[in-house]
Amino acid sequence: RPPGRGPKAGRRVMGSRPEPELDEIYREIILDHYRRPRNRGLVPDATVSAEGVNPICGDQLTLTLRLEGDTIAAVGFKGSGCAISQSSASLMTEAIRQRRLSDAARLKRAFEAMMIEGAAPTAELGDLEALQGVRKLPARVKCALLAWKVLGEALTERQGAATVTTEAEDDRSPAKG
Ligand code: ZN
Numbered sequence: 001r002p003p004g005r006g007p008k009a010g011r012r013v014m015g016s017r018p019e020p021e022l023d024e025i026y027r028e029i030i031l032d033h034y035r036r037p038r039n040r041g042l043v044p045d046a047t048v049s050a051e052g053v054n055p056i057c058g059d060q061l062t063l064t065l066r067l068e069g070d071t072i073a074a075v076g077f078k079g080s081g082c083a084i085s086q087s088s089a090s091l092m093t094e095a096i097r098q099r100r101l102s103d104a105a106r107l108k109r110a111f112e113a114m115m116i117e118g119a120a121p122t123a124e125l126g127d128l129e130a131l132q133g134v135r136k137l138p139a140r141v142k143c144a145l146l147a148w149k150v151l152g153e154a155l156t157e158r159q160g161a162a163t164v165t166t167e168a169e170d171d172r173s174p175a176k177g
Contacts, residue, residue, distance in 0.1 A: 084134055
């Protein structure tokens, strides 16, 4: 063994988990968007709005878009709930801002494929990949999907207001009577 010239032995521990630091980076992205949400606040001259709830967790989200032709010229949201739901909304608004509707629809499909089917994230998803780890917490996947469900409703409506829920409507408890 020539001393001092070879690769530094002992730096790499064989058998350890591959890249354990990735989870930490992803957690930081999620927390950063939760603490400093981007595009927070409703767009005053919105052309489309939609809202949704995830009753299991208590997450709420209102999304507003100002469309100019087929471009999302402005996007804003307000909401409350867990860090995953709110950071997902913040990340989503960053991803779709100034994009065409067809791009937003494609991002939505890629994100849902990643979260629901476990598909590999496409490069286009960018920081949204940080939410992939939520798949390890199946009860929270709906938290991550709420913003995109609301976006889907907004894109479908294209005009006016809509409301969605992550749950079926029929299990609502009846009003007190
Ligand atoms: Zn939640």
